[in-house]
């Protein structure tokens with residue numbers, strides 16, 4: 001299965017073992033609603049901790065992404081946080097427990113053994129990060145399966161994805177926003193890579209993606225200054241793709257409606273065509289040119305002569 005592939009492929013970790021370790025830190029949920037419109041909504045739901053990621057939520061995220069991979073009618077994905085705020089990163093209670101072997105000696109011992117690390121406390125924290133990295137990076141919301149004709153491995157979900165940022169996206173939450181194609185910010189919202197204040201750097205792939213989104217100069221400033229990026233600054237540096245209207249924002253339902261309308265501009269049309277668009281753009285961005293060109297030709301072959309193409313030819317469309 002996909003899950004098995006993910007976990008066994010990643011540094012030799014076994015699925016069951018990793019699941020058990022993460023499940024030792026429960027709380028919250030990752031909720032998925034697939035809609036008729038072809039747009040799914042994924043909600044990071046742990047409001048008592050400002051939607052921080054518990055261990056069990058990591059496991060659920062991977063499961064939801066697998067479900068999205070199997071959703072062939074899907075075109076778009078909105079990732080939001082529950083109760084008007086996005087995500088405050090890792091659950092600090094779990095991080096503290098793992099950083100202190102006296103709180104959870106058995107867990108730490110097993111963890112250290114399986115990861116081949118030594119047992120000093122300073123090595124335990126980054127080790128947790130690498131487990132989270134395995135889960136987030138490989139099952140990040142951009143992970144896609146290219147059409148089988150390409151014979152390629154997973155790159156990203158074949159869905160156009162948006163992070164709907166209300167309230168705060170901090171630490172790992174800021175990293176999660178970068179795993180989406182687009183970011184929409186509500187008035188008053190903040191994206192902040194607080195890693196420096198935690199004595200850290202991003203470890204979930206957030207730095208590498210951030211550089212691609214805003215460029216090296218802006219990424220250095222954002223990480224170096226742990227800058228609070230508001231919607232205006234977000235637009236200015238290209239981190240935000242849009243700002244929600246003040247009149248609609250503030251109520252979760254309205255913000256979501258607005259995000260759906262915004263995303264609908266790009267997902268209107270037949271699913272195979274929208275998914276093909278995502279595939280050619282991701283392969284163009286992520287793969288070496290020669291491979292990307294080959295991929296594009298193959299993806300083209302999946303829509304050429306397809307229903308949408310034939311219908312367009314039959315209607316003698318004018319594009320003005």
Ligand SMILES: CC[C@H](C(=O)O)C(=O)SCCNC(=O)CCNC(=O)[C@H](O)C(C)(C)COP(=O)(O)OP(=O)(O)OC[C@H]1O[C@@H](n2cnc3c(N)ncnc32)[C@H](O)[C@@H]1OP(=O)(O)O
Pocket residue numbers: 048049050052088089090091092093129168170171172173194195198200202203204
């Ligand atoms: C740096 C990367 C690293 C990784 O990759 O693993 C991380 O992501 S570490 C986590 C980084 N995030 C933080 O440090 C967030 C810390 N929290 C805050 O700054 C504030 O709580 C804030 C701004 C999110 C919200 O402030 P506000 O005043 O509106 O609410 P409270 O502070 O009263 O928060 C309510 C409640 O939520 C708990 N909380 C918030 N964030 C976390 C978290 N990341 N993990 C666990 N719990 C969290 C907070 O402690 C409060 O709980 P309570 O029991 O009511 O005291």
